[in-house]
Amino acid sequence: MAYKPQYCPGQTQVAENRRKQLDPNHKLEKIRDVTDKDVVLVMGHKAPGAAYPSAHPPLSEQQEPACPIRKLVTPTDGAKAGDRVRYIQFTDSMYNAPCQPYQRSWLEAYRFRGIDPGTLSGRQIIECRERDLEKYAKELINTELFDAALTGIRGCTVHGHSLRLDENGMMFDMLQRFVMDKKSGMVKYVKDQVGVPLDSEVKVGKPMDAKWLKTHTTMYHSLVGTGFRDDAEYVEYIQRIHALRVKYGFMPKEA
Amino acid sequence: MTDATFPQCRIVTERLLNPETTEHLLNKLSEIAGIRRMVLNGPRLPATVTYGPATGMANPHNMRKTIHVGDQEVELQVHVGTVILELESRDVIPTLKTACEQVFTNFTFRIQEGKFMKTEPSLVDYCKYGPDADKSILGLADPSSKSKPTIIQGIK
Secondary structure (H helix, E strand, O other), X not given: OOOOOOOOXXXXXXXXXXXXXXXXXOOOOEXXXXXXXXXXXXXXXXXOOOOOOEOOOOHHHOOOOOOHHHHHOOOOHHHHHOEOEEEEEEEEOOOOOOOOHHXXXXXXXXHOOOEEEEEOOXXXXXXXXXXXXXXXXXXXXXXXOOOOOOEEEOOOOOOOOOOOOXXXXXXXXXXXXXXXXXOOOEEEEEEOOOOOEXXXXXXXXXXXXXXXXXXXXXXXXXXXXXXXXXXXXHHHHHHHHHHHHHHHHOOOOOO | OOOOOOOEEEEEEOOEOOHHHHHHHHHHHHOOOOEEEXXXXXXXXXXXXXXXXXXXXEOOOOOOOEXXXXXXXEEOOEOOOEEEEEEXXXXXXXXXXXXXXXXXXXXXXXXXXXXXXXXXXXXXXXXXXXXXXXXXXXXXXXXXXXXXXOOOOOOO
16 A cells, blocks of 8 residues: 555644645645735845846856766756745744644645755744745745734744734734734735835735634644644654653663 | 732733723723832833844834823833732722723733732842832833833822
8 A cells, every 4th residue: 555644643623734734735725915026025135026146156057066966856946046045934823823833844844845944932934045935935925824913924033922912913023024904904014024114015914813713723722722632642642752752862772 | 129018919911902901001000099019011112123134223113102191101112911010908909800891891811919029129220229229119110221110190
């Protein structure tokens, strides 16, 4: 029988959502349409429409050493062109945000090529060649992985993921890069990811309602969503990993 | 330094408070007799960006406003999430609860009793205020900043 990856354990909706996001054959639901120009504006690495600055000449113009690995691996578009390495970083609120840092790195490893994800407790950064990054960032923003109020695009000063939401339901942001337009209910970015004011606002749509978030989140939260301890299979899995790691620390010897 | 006999409590809300709600709450609290000292806690909202490529640029933020409490202007420097209070007696707590119920209509809150304020001057307090500091202001403002506590005339 052909191997079928299980991606992750668990019997709850949260675990099911995790599996869906991790499965590269599952097409992520597109729920907003942020343009290429807007993505470039929010990331702030270059002006929209400007040429991609390069870190080295295109691969076709330079002599490559004889290397079997280079023959095996097809370079990404950005690597072929010699683009700079740039980044986008996300902060996810603990209050039922649709994605979370560990999950992000995991799913990106399944779905994208030529990336260097960095996972921290409340934020996750992804680094790759600039033109690849724009493509990936667009997918990360436009699909069900992103919520306008509970996911933040923040290059620095990221604090907010573990804080209570504000009265408008927005995640705390010391630099207030994104604000809620009370009239239209739309969330718009007024600063780029490092806090430099934007010349034009970038609209990322309305925040999703609590019901949608609860059924789409990949984060366990006993107060506002599904408690981790309600998922017996996941607890068993984590306890098994924990026990094995601790035992391995003592270098057990097989009898 | 706080007299240990004065009870303390803290108001914790489900959401971080907008300046308008904070103003509403503080005005309700200022009408209550028996509150000695109060601290507004929450994540800081600096006037300029403090870190990263935008360091030094202005940081406009909807939640950093000057509010009017009693007869005083109070400049909010934090996004208020917790209000710590020192009371003259525990009898004030039911009145506090009533005031909070009038303000927090869209989300929940709770009032916890305990010890939340500084009881001894820290090293930083000593450096800032010296050995003869007015002990009633310890812990009310960040000693490393130039800000000072605001005195609001009560009704007593």
